[in-house]
Amino acid sequence: MDFKGKDIISITDFSKSDINVIIKYAQKMVPYAKGKEYTRILDGKVLSSLFFEPSTRTRLSFESAMNRLCGRVIGFADPTATSQKKGETLADTIRMADAYSDIIVLRHHLEGAARLAAEFAEAPVINAGDGTGRHPTQCLLDLFTIQTEKKHIEGQKVVLLGDLKYGRTVHSLAYALSLYGAELAFVSPKSLQMPKEVVNECKEQGVNPFSTSKLEKVIHDADVLYVTRIQRERFPDAEEYSRVVGSYQINKAMLSNVKEDLIIMHPLPRVTEISPEIDATPHALYFKQAFNGVPVRMALLSLVTGVML
Amino acid sequence: MSNVEKVSIKPMKIPRIKNGTVIDHITSGNALKVLRILGIPKQNTYTVSVAMNVQGKLGKKDIVKVENRELAREEVDKIALIAPKATINIIRDYQVTEKHKVELPDEFRGIACCQNPTCISNTGEPVQSRFIVLDKEIPRIKCYYCQREPDDISDRII
Ligand SMILES: Nc1ncnc2c1ncn2[C@@H]1O[C@H](COP(=O)(O)OP(=O)(O)OP(=O)(O)O)[C@@H](O)[C@H]1O
Numbered sequence A: 001m002d003f004k005g006k007d008i009i010s011i012t013d014f015s016k017s018d019i020n021v022i023i024k025y026a027q028k029m030v031p032y033a034k035g036k037e038y039t040r041i042l043d044g045k046v047l048s049s050l051f052f053e054p055s056t057r058t059r060l061s062f063e064s065a066m067n068r069l070c071g072r073v074i075g076f077a078d079p080t081a082t083s084q085k086k087g088e089t090l091a092d093t094i095r096m097a098d099a100y101s102d103i104i105v106l107r108h109h110l111e112g113a114a115r116l117a118a119e120f121a122e123a124p125v126i127n128a129g130d131g132t133g134r135h136p137t138q139c140l141l142d143l144f145t146i147q148t149e150k151k152h153i154e155g156q157k158v159v160l161l162g163d164l165k166y167g168r169t170v171h172s173l174a175y176a177l178s179l180y181g182a183e184l185a186f187v188s189p190k191s192l193q194m195p196k197e198v199v200n201e202c203k204e205q206g207v208n209p210f211s212t213s214k215l216e217k218v219i220h221d222a223d224v225l226y227v228t229r230i231q232r233e234r235f236p237d238a239e240e241y242s243r244v245v246g247s248y249q250i251n252k253a254m255l256s257n258v259k260e261d262l263i264i265m266h267p268l269p270r271v272t273e274i275s276p277e278i279d280a281t282p283h284a285l286y287f288k289q290a291f292n293g294v295p296v297r298m299a300l301l302s303l304v305t306g307v308m309l
Numbered sequence B: 001m002s003n004v005e006k007v008s009i010k011p012m013k014i015p016r017i018k019n020g021t022v023i024d025h026i027t028s029g030n031a032l033k034v035l036r037i038l039g040i041p042k043q044n045t046y047t048v049s050v051a052m053n054v055q056g057k058l059g060k061k062d063i064v065k066v067e068n069r070e071l072a073r074e075e076v077d078k079i080a081l082i083a084p085k086a087t088i089n090i091i092r093d094y095q096v097t098e099k100h101k102v103e104l105p106d107e108f109r110g111i112a113c114c115q116n117p118t119c120i121s122n123t124g125e126p127v128q129s130r131f132i133v134l135d136k137e138i139p140r141i142k143c144y145y146c147q148r149e150p151d152d153i154s155d156r157i158i
């Protein structure tokens, strides 16, 4: 695929070989992302960073990525300051951003917002998360992390844990992992199970995910444990919430029987899902994973503008 | 004895038409939705007759007959969404001269709205709803914007 001018909306728009191109190129970006090497390839380019919904990690890593490539960033992190408040359509906001910049990065609270934005912009649109919908750059950095740590994704036993219904990162990830032929287990409370659309997408790739509400059924065998947060507001009463959440909190005791090279990932921010005592163990990969957002996003910014390292 | 009971209730057949289109085998109960999708009849144009819950060989069905108008295939195919078994019969000089089964297009706009309340297509943006057809037989569709599959398509017809 020729990435120049291409929108990055959903991981489902990309083939495995497209994803491999991105992952490979991101590996090349690592020393630049760390500031050990220096490049000016996006000098003179402007990125619109439109965050209609708060985000720390995704926004900062996009901005860091653009800055590391010597591009400039305009935009907002807080939609209350924009004319959206005055009733402007997203379509109009996008038309403006399109006129002011070369790339548009969009985070929005409504599903399908990025797809719509792409219809109104000449410039490539990168989806930085839309509602409970897609979050392809998180997915790519997750794949990059597994690939880098495990050397291959195929055949890895990956457990996705937590809020699988509303957690957008796990939707894209489940699909992409099936593309690579990983073995999937979905662990969630009954009320927060993986949506049928996502399960169908996995099946279409020939992967039959195992679903359970009990982590102990699958954790001992896992190569990757991907933890997500369960939000309080998803539950009708506080008692039910604390019962469910308690059973999914990862602490050292739970890891007594796991594979030595199990890696634990988390899209962050973490609250109580992973006990801080895990941080110092070799299993903890979430901080490195968060860093990986920078080289992956650098790779994407370079690819969609067609200015290569 | 009331007036109503004196009237003899004989089943009334739709008269044969000379020229036009017969949409046959419409899923029972969906004839009016079919007309809405097709946007017919427009005011003061051709005559349209509707028969609902007619006993056919394969159970109950609805039938629509449009006089003096030959509906084009592309125009009618989208009704497959709610009447997947429908056939289009073109009538010329009282004879069925063309017949085909409706088939969903790969993609369509309008017609239905996305059932997801937090889908961008439901929020006053200057776009029509848009659906990708996943399976023409069942049928299965998903929203182009939010990628969700509606639970009950016929409920979502605009
Ligand atoms: N001149 C006509 N005016 C009105 N309706 C007609 C006319 N000719 C046929 N039809 C109707 O059009 C439909 C198709 O007619 P056709 O003669 O092909 O019936 P059929 O053999 O039962 O077809 P099918 O197998 O599609 O049910 C039937 O519902 C029939 O009643």
Ligand SMILES: [Mg+2]
Binding pocket: none
């Ligand atoms: Mg018949």
Ligand SMILES: [Zn+2]
Binding pocket: A112, B114, B115, B116, B119, B120, B121, B143, B144, B145, B146, B147, B148
């Ligand atoms: Zn939708």
